[in-house]
Amino acid sequence: MMRRDRVLRFTVLLLRILLVLNIVLAIGFVAGAIASVPLHDWIATRIAAAHPAADAARVAGGIRLLLLLGAVAAVPAHWIFSRLAAVIGTVRAGETFVAPNAARVRQIGWALLAIQLLDFPLLLIVRRFEGLGIGPDGSMISIGGWLSVLVAFVLARVFAEGAVLREDLEGTV
Numbered sequence: 420m421m422r423r424d425r426v427l428r429f430t431v432l433l434l435r436i437l438l439v440l441n442i443v444l445a446i447g448f449v450a451g452a453i454a455s456v457p458l459h460d461w462i463a464t465r466i467a468a469a470h471p472a473a474d475a476a477r478v479a480g481g482i483r484l485l486l487l488l489g490a491v492a493a494v495p496a497h498w499i500f501s502r503l504a505a506v507i508g509t510v511r512a513g514e515t516f517v518a519p520n521a522a523r524v525r526q527i528g529w530a531l532l533a534i535q536l537l538d539f540p541l542l543l544i545v546r547r548f549e550g551l552g553i554g555p556d557g558s559m560i561s562i563g564g565w566l567s568v569l570v571a572f573v574l575a576r577v578f579a580e581g582a583v584l585r586e587d588l589e590g591t592v
Contacts, residue, residue: 427510428511431507431508431511434500434504435504437496437500438504441497442497444489444493445497448486448490449486449487449490451486452487455479455482455486459476462479462482474549478548480547481544481547484544484547488540492534492537495533495534496534498529498530502523502530505519517582518579520578521578521579524574524578525575527575528571528575531564531571534564538560538561
């Protein structure tokens with residue numbers, strides 16, 4: 420029991436660190452995207468010097484789009500980290516199967532779905548990097564990622580059923 424509590428405390432600490440890092444990175448991505456606008460020509464010149472076969476202006480624009488996509492991805496990542504920390508908090512308190520946890524796991528499922536859907540604009544952005552040897556190679560769509568979405572929604576249903584059973588049990592005692 421003591422070991423389990425240490426693991427849960429460590430996990431909550433790790434999730435808090437990830438939340439902070441996620442916010443810092445999102446701010447950095449937005450700042451980088453904004454800074455890339457006035458620096459577009461300078462960036463394109465550097466790219467052209469290093470990769471003459473690439474359309475440097477298009478690559479520079481692709482970099483900006485990647486930064487913005489990273490900032491967008493930070494939102495569902497924040498949902499996942501914060502909801503998971505809340506679920507672990509209830510587990511530590513001995514309240515695992517409660518309705519709020521079912522809602523949290525469902526929200527994690529929606530956030531995972533949002534992250535998976537970001538693969539599609541990513542596929543379009545990667546096209547801008549022709550001439551750099553970077554392109555969609557078929558590994559950009561994650562079967563494991565899509566399965567994690569399904570698992571999250573199934574677990575949300577399990578948590579909801581567990582909460583109902585727990586309430587029924589408490590009502591009969």
